[in-house]
Amino acid sequence: MMEINLTRVDYTQVGVTSRKSLRLLPIAGKTQKAAVADHKGVLQLFGVRKGEVQQVFKTNPGLKISRLELGGPVDGVRERIFTASGPEVKGYTKKGKNFLTFDSNMSEGIESIYVEGADLFCCGKFMYNHYHDCKDTNFFLSGDQVNDVICLPSLLVSPLTPVLACQDRVLRVLQDSELLYEVEVPGPPVTLSLYGNDAGEDGTELLFGTSDGRVGLVQIGRDCPSHRWELPNEKRNGGVLCIDNYDITADGVLDLIVGRDDGLVEVYSYDDSDEPIHRHTHTCSESVTSVQGGILGSAGYDEIVCTTYAGWVFGLTSESKQKQVGPDSTILTANGKQKIIAMRTDLEQLQNKVMEEREKYQHTAQSNTAISAVPTFNINDKFVLNREDASYTLSLELQMPIDNVLLQSDVPIDLLDVEKNSAVVSYSACSPEEGNFLLATYRCQANTTRLELKIRSIEGQYGTIQAYVTPRVQPKTCKAEQYQIKPLSLHQRTHVFDDQRPHNTLTLTGQFSQAEMHSWVCFCLPELPEKTPPGDEVQFHFTSTFLDTQLECSYSKGLAKFRSDNISTISILKDVLTKEATKKKVRLDITYEVNDDSIPYTLNLIHPKLEYQLLLAKKVQLIDALKELSVHENSTDFLSPEYRQILSDSDQLKLEYKRQPCHLERLYGMITDLFIDKFKFKGQNMKGRVPALLEVLDNYDLQTLVQFFEQN
Incomplete structure (x- = not known):
């Protein structure tokens, strides 16, 4: 299979661009023209001739x-x-x-x-x-x-x-x-x-x-x-x-x-x-906001023309570009040398102009009459849930380089490693009792315009993450953006629902409108439209990205019904919806049906994930001891195939363990919540039995765990 060699060629820079804001016109002659539009409201059509x-x-x-x-x-x-x-x-x-x-x-x-x-x-x-x-x-x-x-x-x-x-x-x-x-x-x-x-x-x-x-x-x-x-x-x-x-x-x-x-x-x-x-x-x-295949820069050479959010228009061309540059190069033509000399002259003039303007600004800033205008900038941000690893990706992008980003959270969250992220992170001491669970600063390298962060939340604990973004501009300015962590933050919209599973049901009746109930459900769950969908009854289905449990929400004026195979999901909904109704002074009549079969069913869903994490933790604990043994014996032949495999995969195992901090603790926490919630609906407080439950988990066996839930 032929290898594709594409070289980047920058053509021009426009203002900030939206998706699909570049189009190549049909070919007329040997090359095409490119139309590009930006947030300044400017539409321009350009062609390329002899590299210009x-x-x-x-x-x-x-x-x-x-x-x-x-x-x-x-x-x-x-x-x-x-x-x-x-x-x-x-x-x-x-x-x-x-x-x-x-x-x-x-x-x-x-x-x-x-x-x-x-x-x-x-x-x-x-x-x-x-x-x-x-x-x-x-x-x-x-x-x-x-x-x-x-x-x-x-x-x-x-x-x-x-x-x-x-x-x-x-x-x-x-x-x-x-x-x-x-x-x-x-x-x-x-x-x-x-x-x-x-x-x-x-x-x-x-x-x-x-x-x-x-x-x-x-x-x-x-x-x-x-x-x-x-x-x-x-x-x-x-x-x-x-x-x-x-x-x-x-x-x-x-x-x-x-x-x-x-x-x-x-x-x-x-x-x-x-x-x-x-x-x-x-x-x-x-x-990358737009991609178009065509012939723009040089006749006879295919290329991919792209625009970026910050407004760069560039081509990835199949034309081979010489790496050797400079006016003394023997490869360049006389015309090419003249271009480089002219560009260097332009660059020097621009640098001198920047220095003059900077000195002028410093001089006026020292006098009392000067007023500094705060530069305005837009943040292209995205806060989305990833199904694969049940985490949120927060990406922040600016048209100018980012200096630093301060992240503050009033809800417990974990920050996960992102390989693409080259920023240096430092954590500050927090006071959870004052509602401050995280304070982290990301210092970006020069010319970084995009930062990506990964966050994992805990269901049932909800609040706000605030990102304070400071770009590298003078005078210093900062913009704050807020992102909501919802009570059932790890749930994702789906259009399928398995009726065969054992379900627990929560029914709410009261003097509330359909729009009011929709706003409360929106407060609890992500990926819902702001507007109340048309129709007398609304129905939504969700799946948990962490546990694969499911939830059905159906509501109309004065009646709302929620079904889930996870009793903890029902418990969180009951607590939050009651709180929201109390704020609005709406009286709710609450009835619920607990299906005891749902407990072993949910434990069976958790089982493969828990078993895998326990095995991973065990393998990581063994790595150092196995390495010491193999160095001491100067060989790995005496080890069993299983241990040899652990040694050969040691880097990968450590990386996976590092990428999933607190994963095991999260699963333990969910099983504990399941235990407490099961008996909460029966009017019993079982918090005193949690140490005994943790003891069972430390010597984990699915049947023993199911028996513990049933015996208590």
């Missing part, structure tokens, strides 16, 4: 541009540029003429658009509007936040079939103003793309990328969908922000190009297999 960026047109600054799309006749060339900012959609020709300014009259700002011939599809956070020739044609209100919109090719699929990518792990397939059906996908879908740029032979194949880093292909049939393949995120890379299809390997078959929020640009080849095979990865230090 040449601007075709540039608009004046205005409202933040949230999306850029290309459109054109249904069976023609897509060379018209459409941008969305606020409630408006504007259209430009490739020469920069503004031929359309359309006010959608949507009550929300437009977040995503798609253009198919004379049809325009616009989505806000929850609203979907379809316009035909700028006339309002169809409307749909989504049950959860809409992240992207696309339409199947109208030449192949009739009637028009728009698809919404929604935050609740669902693709909603529409027909007119009605929901045709929903397609469940493995994570919250962030971006959609037509497979092979034309949705396959039948025009029904869609690629999706999720915020937890998965990519998949789904076929949208008339009556039901079929999942073709899915790439799992085993390496726990960042979320997928953009997807493109382009033959970068020049083998006659389109490749899959993926851009992620942790700065990875990946190339996958389809080859003969159905599922794409990873071929190449390029790493940059910022979120």
Whole structure:
């Protein structure tokens, strides 16, 4: 298999960019033109000639541009540029003429658009509007936040079939103003793309990328969908922000190009297999907001053109670039040498100008008349739950370098190691009795614009994490962001529920509205829409990422019912919902049914995890002693195969143990809570029996543990 060699070439820098804010226009001549839009409201079209960026047109600054799309006749060339900012959609020709300014009259700002011939599809956070020739044609209100919109090719699929990518792990397939059906996908879908740029032979194949880093292909049939393949995120890379299809390997078959929020640009080849095979990865230090395959810099050389959050527009080109540079190099042409000398002169002039301005600022700052303007900056942040290791990833990204981040928490949390993180962390002493459980400072290296942290919380303990972000700017300024740790923080939305499991039930009745109960449930559980979904009764399903237990919430006006196979989940809900209702002075009547069979069932779910962690801890404890023995004997031959295996895997075992601090304590804590909660619902306080329970856990055996629960 041929190796892909791609070299980075920087073209220009624009303002902060949103997802899908760059498009390459169809090829005209030997190279293509690139259209890019930013948060300053500037749209620009440029080409590259002899290594120099040449601007075709540039608009004046205005409202933040949230999306850029290309459109054109249904069976023609897509060379018209459409941008969305606020409630408006504007259209430009490739020469920069503004031929359309359309006010959608949507009550929300437009977040995503798609253009198919004379049809325009616009989505806000929850609203979907379809316009035909700028006339309002169809409307749909989504049950959860809409992240992207696309339409199947109208030449192949009739009637028009728009698809919404929604935050609740669902693709909603529409027909007119009605929901045709929903397609469940493995994570919250962030971006959609037509497979092979034309949705396959039948025009029904869609690629999706999720915020937890998965990519998949789904076929949208008339009556039901079929999942073709899915790439799992085993390496726990960042979320997928953009997807493109382009033959970068020049083998006659389109490749899959993926851009992620942790700065990875990946190339996958389809080859003969159905599922794409990873071929190449390029790493940059910022979120990649757009990827497009094409020919921009040099005629005849394919490349991947990318934009980053901070506004860099660069290409990963297949053209070989010489590493030897400088005006004395024998390889460079006379023209190249002149360029380097001119660039050095420009750089010196800029450095002198910066020094002059700095001195001027220092001088005015010392006088009493000067007023220092606080620089404003935006934080591109993400706080998401990872199913694989039941932890939260907090990523913070700035347009400028980060100096330091101070993390403060009023709830007990663990900070886990992140390999990509090069920041130096230091912890300060805290006073938990004053409600301060964590104070950590991350000092970033020079030019770090993105920081990623991993956090694990304890269910039942809820509060707020505050991040104080200080960039490297003068005068010093700081911005604080808050992130909620919810009572059932390790639960994740799902669309399946196993009725065969033994369940405990909590029923609440009282003088509360459906909206009030929805706000209380939102306070308890993550991944729920802020707005109350339409309908007289609302139903949500969750699964615990830590224990694989499940929860069903269904509520209407005056009645709420919760079912779970984990009695501790029911106990947490009962305590928190009662507290919230008391705050609002709403009287609740509470009834519950405890199913004794649910206890051994939950213990069986915990068993493999507990057994694995106990074995891991035991192996790590043995490593040093085994190393000492092997050094003393100058051989490992006398050891049993099991011990030899422990020695050979010692680094990996230590790393895994280090990555999962307090994992065993967490499992012990959950079993203890299960024990206390079981008897709490029976009106008995069993805290005095906890030491005996811990003794059983220290000599762990599943049957003995189940018997202990039953005997007490």
